[in-house]
Amino acid sequence: MIEAQGLTKRYGKTLAVDNLTFSVTPGKVTGFLGPNGAGKSTSMRMMLGLDNPTAGQVRIGGKRYHDLDHPLRTVGALLDARWVHPNRSAKAHLAWMAKSNKISPRRVDEVLDIVGLSSVANKRAGGFSLGMSQRLGIAAALLGDPEVLLFDEPVNGLDPEGILWIRKFMHRLASEGRTVFVSSHLLSEMALTATELVVIGKGKLISQTTTDDFVARASENSVKVRSPQLAVLRGALEGASATITDSDDGILVSGLDSDKIGEIAMEQGAVLHELSPQRGSLEQAFMQITGDSVEYHADLETEAQQALAPTAN
Numbered sequence: 460m461i462e463a464q465g466l467t468k469r470y471g472k473t474l475a476v477d478n479l480t481f482s483v484t485p486g487k488v489t490g491f492l493g494p495n496g497a498g499k500s501t502s503m504r505m506m507l508g509l510d511n512p513t514a515g516q517v518r519i520g521g522k523r524y525h526d527l528d529h530p531l532r533t534v535g536a537l538l539d540a541r542w543v544h545p546n547r548s549a550k551a552h553l554a555w556m557a558k559s560n561k562i563s564p565r566r567v568d569e570v571l572d573i574v575g576l577s578s579v580a581n582k583r584a585g586g587f588s589l590g591m592s593q594r595l596g597i598a599a600a601l602l603g604d605p606e607v608l609l610f611d612e613p614v615n616g617l618d619p620e621g622i623l624w625i626r627k628f629m630h631r632l633a634s635e636g637r638t639v640f641v642s643s644h645l646l647s648e649m650a651l652t653a654t655e656l657v658v659i660g661k662g663k664l665i666s667q668t669t670t671d672d673f674v675a676r677a678s679e680n681s682v683k684v685r686s687p688q689l690a691v692l693r694g695a696l697e698g699a700s701a702t703i704t705d706s707d708d709g710i711l712v713s714g715l716d717s718d719k720i721g722e723i724a725m726e727q728g729a730v731l732h733e734l735s736p737q738r739g740s741l742e743q744a745f746m747q748i749t750g751d752s753v754e755y756h757a758d759l760e761t762e763a764q765q766a767l768a769p770t771a772n
């Protein structure tokens with residue numbers, strides 16, 4: 460469990476994090492979303508005691524980071540995967556971390572196995588691909604077998620196979636009952652990975668909700684209808700105050716849900732070939748909800764498009 464209470468960070472004139480209050484519960488993957496500069500990394504650093512809040516606090520498992528007896532056994536984090544001595548082997552890197560945190564050396568082999576790096580355990584970490592470095596970073600985060608895991612942009616730069624691996628791994632960690640908190644710009648990926656969202660903009664909390672609710676709340680609720688008796692149906696739906704727009708081979712109805720539309724069709728004796736509620740994407744929802752807090756719309760739109768495009772490497 461992570462609890463942020465009035466969390467605030469000011470750097471000179473910049474209010475990077477502005478009175479954030481939210482909680483992250485165990486057994487789920489919670490996404491931490493926000494446009495560039497929204498304050499995600501700063502918030503995560505404060506959760507890990509790497510930066511002090513100007514006001515407010517974060518509790519992990521009920522305690523502040525500095526009050527944890529064994530921090531690595533309570534919270535593990537992947538902030539920067541490249542943070543490893545290039546000439547050290549993966550195993551030596553983890554052994555050094557384990558030793559300095561009084562963790563059994565046996566755990567090193569366990570975590571290497573969990574992340575699938577056993578076969579390259581004695582290779583120089585400096586020669587690892589980004590995907591392997593991410594796995595090594597995750598192995599380090601898991602060393603203390605912590606209940607809470609924080610990942611800052613874990614899939615940045617990964618190829619589709621690496622992204623899929625991370626997604627499945629996050630789900631696995633959550634299914635083990637851990638608290639998994641992950642920041643990402645890759646909205647389409649977040650929609651697949653996270654069931655809960657904490658969304659911030661300009662340091663402020665915009666929304667804490669389930670991913671499904673977030674998308675449903677932001678996307679206009681419309682229902683696609685196809686019918687051979689469209690003219691009759693259209694008149695009846697308009698009579699029931701629905702708003703109708705034409706779509707390629709049917710109509711899009713808003714203002715009525717699919718149950719009601721189905722009942723009206725029945726009353727009119729109209730055959731339905733399609734009655735499908737339309738669901739927006741997380742990208743659309745994000746744009747709509749964070750709209751006011753995004754300073755550079757063009758950048759964000761480009762990012763959202765890049766996020767949807769196939770990864771090159």
Ligand SMILES: Nc1ncnc2c1ncn2[C@@H]1O[C@H](COP(=O)(O)OP(=O)(O)OP(=O)(O)O)[C@@H](O)[C@H]1O
Pocket residue numbers: 470473474475493494495496497498499500501502
């Ligand atoms: N050490 C620092 N000194 C001064 N300003 C900082 C510092 N760290 C962050 N900031 C500012 O605080 C704000 C929030 O930055 P932060 O990196 O937390 O955002 P973010 O949501 O992680 O963004 P991104 O996704 O682009 O990394 C930005 O305006 C940033 O310029």
